[in-house]
Amino acid sequence: MNYVALKMLFGDRAKYLMLLCGLTFAVMLIVQQGSIFWGLMMWSQASITNLNVPIWVTDPGIAQVDEVKPIADTAVDRVRSVDGVEWAVPLYKGLLRARLANGEYHQITLTGLESATLIGRPAEVLEGRFEDILQPDAVVLDQWAVERMGGPTVIKVGTIFELNDKLARVVAIAKTQKSFTNIPVVYTTYERAIRYVPHERRTLSYVLAKAKDAIPVEDVIQRIQTQTGLGAFTAEEFGWKTILWVLKNTGIGINFGTTILLGFIVGMAIAGQTFYLFTVENLRQFGALKAMGASTLTLARMILLQAFTVGLTGYGVGIGLATVFGYLTASGGSLPFVETWQLLLLVLVALLTIASFQPQLVS
Amino acid sequence: MTTDSQPAAVRAHSVVKAFGTGDTKVTVLKGIDLEVYLGELLLLVGESGGGKTTLLSAIAGILDIDEGHIDVLGVPLSTLPPGKRTTFRGQTMGFIYQQFNLLPALTAAENVAVPLLIQRIRRPEALRRARMMLDRVGLVDRTEFVPKNLSGGQQQRVAIARALVNEPRLLVCDEPTAALDGANGQKIMELLREVGRSPDRCVIVVTHDSRIFHFGDRMANLTDGRIVNIERIQQEGTA
Ligand SMILES: Nc1ncnc2c1ncn2[C@@H]1O[C@H](COP(=O)(O)OP(=O)(O)OP(=O)(O)O)[C@@H](O)[C@H]1O
Ligand SMILES: [Mg+2]
Numbered sequence: 001m002n003y004v005a006l007k008m009l010f011g012d013r014a015k016y017l018m019l020l021c022g023l024t025f026a027v028m029l030i031v032q033q034g035s036i037f038w039g040l041m042m043w044s045q046a047s048i049t050n051l052n053v054p055i056w057v058t059d060p061g062i063a064q065v066d067e068v069k070p071i072a073d074t075a076v077d078r079v080r081s082v083d084g085v086e087w088a089v090p091l092y093k094g095l096l097r098a099r100l101a102n103g104e105y106h107q108i109t110l111t112g113l114e115s116a117t118l119i120g121r122p123a124e125v126l127e128g129r130f131e132d133i134l135q136p137d138a139v140v141l142d143q144w145a146v147e148r149m150g151g152p153t154v155i156k157v158g159t160i161f162e163l164n165d166k167l168a169r170v171v172a173i174a175k176t177q178k179s180f181t182n183i184p185v186v187y188t189t190y191e192r193a194i195r196y197v198p199h200e201r202r203t204l205s206y207v208l209a210k211a212k213d214a215i216p217v218e219d220v221i222q223r224i225q226t227q228t229g230l231g232a233f234t235a236e237e238f239g240w241k242t243i244l245w246v247l248k249n250t251g252i253g254i255n256f257g258t259t260i261l262l263g264f265i266v267g268m269a270i271a272g273q274t275f276y277l278f279t280v281e282n283l284r285q286f287g288a289l290k291a292m293g294a295s296t297l298t299l300a301r302m303i304l305l306q307a308f309t310v311g312l313t314g315y316g317v318g319i320g321l322a323t324v325f326g327y328l329t330a331s332g333g334s335l336p337f338v339e340t341w342q343l344l345l346l347v348l349v350a351l352l353t354i355a356s357f358q359p360q361l362v363s
Numbered sequence: 364m365t366t367d368s369q370p371a372a373v374r375a376h377s378v379v380k381a382f383g384t385g386d387t388k389v390t391v392l393k394g395i396d397l398e399v400y401l402g403e404l405l406l407l408v409g410e411s412g413g414g415k416t417t418l419l420s421a422i423a424g425i426l427d428i429d430e431g432h433i434d435v436l437g438v439p440l441s442t443l444p445p446g447k448r449t450t451f452r453g454q455t456m457g458f459i460y461q462q463f464n465l466l467p468a469l470t471a472a473e474n475v476a477v478p479l480l481i482q483r484i485r486r487p488e489a490l491r492r493a494r495m496m497l498d499r500v501g502l503v504d505r506t507e508f509v510p511k512n513l514s515g516g517q518q519q520r521v522a523i524a525r526a527l528v529n530e531p532r533l534l535v536c537d538e539p540t541a542a543l544d545g546a547n548g549q550k551i552m553e554l555l556r557e558v559g560r561s562p563d564r565c566v567i568v569v570t571h572d573s574r575i576f577h578f579g580d581r582m583a584n585l586t587d588g589r590i591v592n593i594e595r596i597q598q599e600g601t602a
Contacts, residue, residue, distance in 0.1 A: 001480055004469065011468020011509075288464035291425050292525075293453015294481045295446055 001294065005302035008282060009309060015278070020314050022274030026267035027318025027347055028325075033263040034343040035326055037256050039336025044246040045239035046179035047093070047109075051120040054217060056238045057088070057207035057224055058231040064245035065238060066181065068093050070202035071230060078228045079207045084220040088209040089114035092193040098149070098186065099162040106149050108184045110163065112193025120208055121174070121187070128157045128172030133187060139168045142176040145184030163196045178336075180246070264350075271314075272354045275307055279361045300359035307355035315351055319344060371434070372533055372565040373399040373422055378431035380417055391417045393588035395431070401532075404559030404566040406579035406596070409586050415569045416461060418585065419535045422567070423458050424448045436532060453481050457526030461537040461569075463518045465510040471497060471521045472506040478529045496524040501550060515542040523551055527558065534558055534566045540575055552578040 010016055042049070047065045048056070057079050059069035079088040092112030097105050113120045113133075121130055126143060133140050141155070149155045159170045168186070176185060188196070194203040207230075211220035217234055224232040233241065247253030286299050323339060330337035380392040391414040399405045407415050420426035422433060424440045433440050436455060443451060452458075457478070465474045475493035480486065494506050500520040510518050519542040526534060536555065540548035552568075552575045559566035559580070568579065576582065576596065584592040 003486060004466070004473070004477060004480060007468045007473070008466060009468075011466075284464070285466050288460070288466070289477065289481070290449060291423065291452070291458055291460075291464075292478045292481055293449055293451075293456075295449050298481070 001289075001298055001302055002305055004289075005305045006309065008285065008302075009306045015281075016310070019274055019278050019310050020317070023271050023311060023314025023351070024318040024321065026271040026274075027315050027351065028322045029263050029270075030260075030267040030347050031319055031322035031339065031343060032325055033260045034347075035322065035337050035339045036335070037260050038340055038343065039330065039338040040180065040252065040256065041243045041246070042338050043178055043336050044180040045242045046177040048235050048239045048242065050122060050176045050179075050185075051091070051208065052123065052235075053120055053208040053210065054235060055209040055211065055221060055224070056233050056235060057209055057228070058233070058238075060225075060229060060231040062231050062241075064242040066179075066242070068205045070200065071204050071207070072202060073204050075204055075207050075228065075230060079209055079224055079230075082220070082223050082227050084212050084215040084223060086210045086212045087117070087119070088207050089117055089119045090190050090204050091120060091206040091208050092190050092197075092203060093205040094193075094197055095183070096163055096186075096196060098168070098184075100149060100154065101159075101161060102150075102154065104150070106184060108145065108163075108186045110193055110196060111185055111187050112190040113187060115189035115191055118189075122176050124175040126173045126175050128170075130172050130174060130187075132171035133189060135169075135171060137167045137169045137192075138171040138188070139163075140172040140174050140187040141170055142174050142185040142187075144176065144178055144182060145186060146173060148182065148184045164198065166196055168196075268350055268354060271311075271351055272357075275311075275355060275358050276361070278306070278310075279303060279358045283361065303359045303361075304356065307358045308352065311351050311355045315348060319347075370401050371398045372401045372436055373397070373567070374434040375418075375422065376431050376433075378418070378421060378433060379429045380414075380421060380426070381429055391588055392421070392428070395585075395588075395590055397583060397590055397593075399565055399567055401565050402560060402562045403580040404556050404568060404578060406576060406582040407567060407569045407585055408571065408582060409584050411571075413585050414588050415585050416537055419458075419537055419567065419569060422533075423456055423535055424452055425458075453478065454529075455532050457529065457531035457534040459519075459522050459526045459534075459536040459539050461541070463510075463522040465518055465521055465525075467510050470507045470509055471502060471513065471517075471524075474510070474521055475524045475528050478525060482529060493524070493528055496528045497521070499527075499554060500524045501547065516544065516547055519543060520547070520551065523554070527554070530564075532564050534564070536566065536568045538569055538571065540570065540572050545574060548572065548575055 057075065059071050062069055076088055076090045079085055094110050096108055096110045098108045099105055115134060130140055132138055146152055146155055155170065157170055157172060161168055211217045221232045289299060326337035326339060329335040375395050375397040378392050378395040381388055381390040383389055395418060409415055421428050438451065440448060472490050472493045475496055476489035479489035479492060497503055497506050500523055502517060502520055505513060505517060523539055540551055543551060555566050555568060556578045558564055579596050581593060581595050583590050
C-alpha cells in the first residue's frame with residue numbers, strides 16, 4: 001500500500017507542489033531567522049572567539065567580554081603560579097580614539113597582545129605580516145577597521161594615524177569575525193598598548209591562559225578561582241555568559257527572540273495547516289480504502305509515509321534555500337548568519353512531530 | 364429449487380438506524396427484517412431517500428446501527444471489534460458505491476488492484492488480476508487510464524471490477540448501472556448475475572433501472588424505512 005500512498009501524494013502534481021511550497025517556506029522561514037539570530041549571538045562573543053584561547057581570567061564580577069573590568073597587574077604572575085597552568089599572558093583591551101590624517105576621529109578597540117608570544121593573534125592575515133607588529137609604533141587592523149575608517153583608500157598597510165596623540169603605523173590587516181558593536185579592532189603589543197592609553201591605576205584587562213594537557217580544564221579553572229580570587233572561564237563559558245548578558249540587557253533578546261519565536265510558530269502553523277489540508281482532502285479516499293478492508297494501521301502508515309515524504313523533501317529544500325540565502329547575504333561576513341545543527345535538528349523534530357499527528361485525522 | 368431453502372448470506376433483524384439528535388433526528392431505518400441467501404441476486408428498490416444506501420452500509424459494517432442485529436455469512440457484525448470487522452469486510456465483501464470512490468491518482472488497473480494490495484498480494488500479481496477483471500467489464504484497452512480520463516460509465520465499470528476482483532462472497536452494489544447505457548448495463552448485470560448464481564456467493568443490487576429488473580431473483584421494496592414488499596421475479600423463459 002506504500003505504492004498507493006505515494007501515488008496519491010505525487011498523483012496531483014499541482015497539489016503536491018503546493019504542499020511542498022508550504023513546507024519549504026515554513027522550514028526556510030524558521031531556519032533563516034534562527035540562523036540570523038544565532039549569527040548575531042556569535043557576533044556578540046566575537047571578542048572571545050577571535051582570540052581563540054582556552055581560558056579567560058577576569059575580574060570576579062565581570063558581566064561580559066566587552067565591558068572590561070581591569071584587574072591588578074600582578075594577576076598574570078598569580079595565575080602562572082597556579083598548579084596546572086601551562087601558560088598565562090596579559091591582554092589589554094580598551095576603547096580609544098584614533099585620529100586619521102584626514103582629521104576624522106574613530107572609536108577603536110585597542111587590543112594589546114603579549115609581545116613574546118603574540119597569543120590571541122588572529123589566525124588569518126589578509127595583508128602584511130602580523131609579526132611586524134613588533135616594530136616600533138606598529139599596529140595591525142582587522143578588516144572591519146579598514147571598512148569603518150574609510151576603506152582601503154584611506155587606510156591600508158603603511159598608513160600612519162594617531163592614537164591618543166601617539167603615532168601608530170599599520171603593518172598588517174588581519175581577518176576577524178565581525179563583532180556585535182562593530183567597533184574597529186587595532187592590535188598592538190601589550191607593552192605598547194599601555195603606553196597608548198591615558199594613565200590608569202590598573203591596565204590589565206584579562207589574563208589569557210591554558211591548562212596543561214593532562215589536567216582537566218575545569219579543575220584548573222577551579223584552582224585559579226580559589227587561589228587568585230579572580231573570575232576564570234573557559235572561552236565557551238565566557239561566550240555563553242556574554243550571549244546571555246546580551247539577551248538580557250539589550251533589546252535583542254526580547255525583540256529578536258519574539259521575532260524568531262513568531263517565525264517558528266508561524267512556520268509550524270503553516271506546516272501543520274498544509275499537512276492538515278492535504279490529509280483532509282484525502283479523507284474520502286482513505287474512507288474508501290477502509291471500506292475495502294484497509295486497517296486503521298495501514299491507513300496510518302500510508303498517511304505517515306505521505307507526510308514524512310513531503311515533509312523531508314520540504315525540509316531539505318527549505319534548508320537548501322535558507323543556506324543559499326545565508327551564503328549570499330553573509331558572504332563577506334557583513335550579515336550574521338550561522339546555521340547550527342541544533343537548529344536544523346529542532347526544525348526536523350518539530351516537523352516530523354507535526355507530521356506524526358496526521359494519522360489521527362482518519363480515526 | 365426454492366431460494367428460501369438456501370443458507371442465508373445476510374440476516375438483518377429489526378434494524379433501526381437514525382441520524383442526528385433532538386429536533387433534527389431522522390430515523391432512516393425503522394425496523395428492517397431481511398434475509399438474503401447464498402446463490403441469489405437480490406434487487407433492492409424504493410423511493411429516493413428511502414434508506415437503501417444506509418441499509419447497504421449497515422450490511423457492509425461501514426455504518427453502526429442503533430438497534431437490531433445483522434449477521435453476514437453467519438458472523439454477527441456487531442460482535443466483531445472494529446479492526447476485525449474491517450478485515451472481515453476486506454476478505455468477504457465487495458462494495459460498489461453510488462459515487463464510484465475511485466482514487467484519482469491511480470490508473471484503472473491500479474484502482475482495481477487496491478483490494479488485492481490490501482490483502483497483501485504482491486503488486487505485479489495484483490495488477491495482473493486487475494487487468495483480467497477489467498477485461499471482463501470490457502475495459503481492457505483502458506487499464507492505464509486515470510479516472511478523470513474515463514467516462515462516467517467507464518469509471519463505474521472500474522468500480523465494479525474493483526468490487527469483484529477479490530472474489531467477494533457478498534457483493535453489495537449501489538446503483539451499479541446508473542451511469543451505463545443499455546448494452547453496457549446488460550453486460551454488467553450478466554456479470555453480477557453470474558456472481559450471484561455461484562452457490563456460495565450472493566449479490567445485493569440497489570437500482571431504479573427497470574431495464575435490469577429481470578436479472579434479479581427477488582426484489583425487495585424499501586419505502587420509508589421499512590421493507591414493504593418482497594417478491595420473486597419471474598425469470599424469462601421459466602415463467
Ligand atoms: N450521514 C448521514 N447523516 C444524516 N442523514 C443521513 C446520512 N446519510 C443518509 N442520511 C439521510 O438518510 C436518508 C436516506 O438516505 P439514503 O442515502 O440511505 O437513501 P437512498 O434510499 O439510498 O436514496 P437514493 O435512491 O437517492 O440514493 C436521507 O434522508 C438522508 O438525508
Ligand atoms: Mg442511495
